[in-house]
Each structure stands twice: as C-alpha cells, then as structure tokens.
Amino acid sequence: MPANLTPQYLEAEKRYRLAKTVPEKLEALEMMLALIPKHKGTDKLQGEIKRKISKLRGEFQKKRSSGRRNYPFHVEKEGAAQLILFGFPNVGKSELLAAVTNASSEIADYAYTTKRPRPGMMTFEDIQFQLVDGPAFTDSANETGLFYMVRNGDLILAVLDLTDEPVLQLEMIFDELDKRGIRVAGKGTDDSENNNNPGKKLLIVGNKLDMNEADAAYREVVKEYGAQYNTVAISARTRINLEEFKKEVYKASGIIRLYTKMPGKKPDLGSPFVLKKGSNVLDLARMIHKDFVKRLKYARIWGSEKYQGQKVKKEHVLEDGDIIELHV
Numbered sequence: 001m002p003a004n005l006t007p008q009y010l011e012a013e014k015r016y017r018l019a020k021t022v023p024e025k026l027e028a029l030e031m032m033l034a035l036i037p038k039h040k041g042t043d044k045l046q047g048e049i050k051r052k053i054s055k056l057r058g059e060f061q062k063k064r065s066s067g068r069r070n071y072p073f074h075v076e077k078e079g080a081a082q083l084i085l086f087g088f089p090n091v092g093k094s095e096l097l098a099a100v101t102n103a104s105s106e107i108a109d110y111a112y113t114t115k116r117p118r119p120g121m122m123t124f125e126d127i128q129f130q131l132v133d134g135p136a137f138t139d140s141a142n143e144t145g146l147f148y149m150v151r152n153g154d155l156i157l158a159v160l161d162l163t164d165e166p167v168l169q170l171e172m173i174f175d176e177l178d179k180r181g182i183r184v185a186g187k188g189t190d191d192s193e194n195n196n197n198p199g200k201k202l203l204i205v206g207n208k209l210d211m212n213e214a215d216a217a218y219r220e221v222v223k224e225y226g227a228q229y230n231t232v233a234i235s236a237r238t239r240i241n242l243e244e245f246k247k248e249v250y251k252a253s254g255i256i257r258l259y260t261k262m263p264g265k266k267p268d269l270g271s272p273f274v275l276k277k278g279s280n281v282l283d284l285a286r287m288i289h290k291d292f293v294k295r296l297k298y299a300r301i302w303g304s305e306k307y308q309g310q311k312v313k314k315e316h317v318l319e320d321g322d323i324i325e326l327h328v
C-alpha cells in the first residue's frame with residue numbers, strides 16, 4: 001500500500017467498498033481521487049482510480065441511454081449552467097426554487113421535506129439557468145445523492161438562514177465540502193486546468209433578509225467571506241433582491257454569451273451561444289460545428305466599443321456580448 005494515505009482518503013475508500021450502486025461507487029471514487037495525496041508513490045493508484053471512474057461512467061451512460069431505471073439523483077443538465085442548492089434544512093432552499101423558477105416546490109416548516117432532486121428553470125435576460133433543490137446536507141440518509149449532485153453540477157448555491165448564525169452555517173458548509181474532497185474556487189479564479197480536482201464555483205446566498213437583524217448578519221458574512229466569494233442577500237418569501245440574485249448567479253457562473261452573424265447579414269440576437277469565460281474564437285467555432293475548426297481562417301468581431309468589425313485571430317479571447325462573424 002502506498003505511503004501517506006490520509007484518514008480522509010481511507011474513509012472514501014471505505015465508502016467505495018460499501019457502495020452498492022454505480023453512482024454511489026462513482027461518487028466514492030471521485031472523492032478518493034480528490035483526496036489522494038499527490039506524489040510519485042501514489043501515481044499507480046491514481047491511475048487505477050481514474051480507470052475505474054471512466055469504466056463506471058461508461059457503464060452508467062449505457063444504462064441510462066438504454067432506458068433502464070434512472071439514478072434518482074442524476075439530473076440531466078439543461079440551460080447555461082446547473083446550480084445546486086446547498087444548505088441546512090429550513091434555510092429556504094425550496095422557497096427560493098419556487099420564487100425564481102417555474103418549478104412548484106414543497107415548502108414546509110419542518111426539516112427534510114425535499115428528498116429527491118427537483119429541478120426548475122430560471123430565466124436571466126436571454127439565457128436560462130437550471131436550479132436543483134435536493135436534500136439538506138445534514139440529511140445523512142441522502143448525502144451521497146446530494147454530493148453526487150454537487151459534483152455533477154456547475155455551481156453551488158450555499159443558502160444561509162440570516163437569522164441563525166450564518167457565518168457558522170457557512171463554516172460548516174465549507175467543512176463538509178472539504179471533507180468530501182470538493183474544492184471551492186474563489187472569486188474570479190479559474191482552475192479548470194487542475195484536472196484531478198477542478199474547483200467548484202460557489203455563490204453565497206443569505207436568505208430571510210426580511211427578518212430582524214438579518215441585515216447585520218449579512219454584513220458579518222460579507223466581512224468574513226466577501227473578499228473571496230460572490231455573495232448576495234435575498235428574501236425568497238417576500239421576493240427581495242431576486243433580480244440581483246440572478247445577476248450574481250450569472251457573474252458567479254463564469255460563462256459568457258456570444259452571438260454570431262453571417263457576412264453581410266444582421267447578427268442573430270435570438271439565443272446566444274454559451275461558453276466558459278476565457279474561451280476564444282476557436283472554441284466558439286468548435287461549438288458550432290467541428291468542421292469549422294479546420295476550415296476557420298479568421299473572424300470579425302463587434303463588441304464593447306473596442307471592436308467594430310475588426311479582424312481577429314483564432315486565439316482571440318472573447319467577451320460577454322461579442323458578436324462574431326466566422327470566415328471559413
């Protein structure tokens with residue numbers, strides 16, 4: 001056995017041995033890969049874990065496409081990004097889902113109402129985000145499912161009840177994510193290159209802003225965590241700041257919207273292409289059609305003042321709202 005395996009890693013390995021279903025095994029293996037100490041002595045083991053993951057992913061995919069019973073915690077992605085609601089029971093996760101999406105949701109004054117994921121679509125300007133409500137992270141019977149959702153999703157919405165020691169709630173949330181080997185990327189950092197365990201994006205959502213003292217509690221949260229993470233305060237029940245919430249989701253999601261046009265024609269401003277921040281002309285071409293990548297010669301760009309149809313190279317980094325004319 002390779003040296004220096006941590007107790008956390010061994011815990012993950014135990015989860016793997018005890019896992020019964022393929023998604024449970026996958027979740028445990030992802031956790032192992034995230035938590036394994038990275039050095040020469042574990043190279044072989046890392047390789048083995050990666051092989052197991054890709055084999056199981058293949059099996060899982062095949063099962064689902066053959067129409068066999070779905071894993072209840074697997075939610076097919078729709079829209080520009082998938083956001084997972086994460087927090088203690090009763091903080092208002094389900095109320096938030098109901099307030100900003102088309103999904104009706106079960107809201108109750110008792111804990112653990114939501115056992116299975118419930119998706120809903122939220123419109124922001126010309127795109128849509130998918131919010132998924134699930135079990136609270138303290139619901140030990142469903143935690144594997146929840147962490148499967150988190151790993152599969154694009155952004156974590158850490159929902160806090162501002163009337164009940166929100167800073168402490170947040171500490172416990174970060175602690176739990178850390179234990180599961182889920183790294184959280186700070187504001188503006190892009191470490192998608194860290195291939196073993198890229199950081200998850202996270203938005204802190206302080207809820208119940210309509211209540212007494214919630215304002216002051218939110219300021220504490222911002223003081224402690226605002227420099228590192230995106231934050232927003234809302235009231236899901238009385239509908240305060242929900243537009244601001246959507247904007248913050250958009251900012252935290254790390255995506256850009258791009259519009260295309262044909263030479264001599266007006267741009268298609270109907271529905272944008274959605275790419276990750278930092279994408280270039282070639283990435284856009286690849287998304288439109290794989291043949292474009294080979295045939296692409298250059299592009300012209302219209303965007304934020306700087307560009308009014310200038311010719312740019314394939315490596316040119318795109319910005320939100322750019323209009324691009326591809327020349328092949």
Ligand SMILES: Nc1nc2c(ncn2[C@@H]2O[C@H](COP(=O)(O)OP(=O)(O)O)[C@@H](O)[C@H]2O)c(=O)[nH]1
Binds near residue numbers: 108111207209234236
């Ligand atoms: N005052 C107030 N209560 C809220 C707010 N959002 C949710 N609640 C209440 O908090 C309780 C729990 O909400 P719920 O959405 O079921 O919490 P979940 O367990 O996190 O899904 C319910 O009684 C909600 O009506 C809010 O913004 N302000």
Ligand SMILES: [Mg+2]
Binds near residue numbers: 094106133
């Ligand atoms: Mg709920």
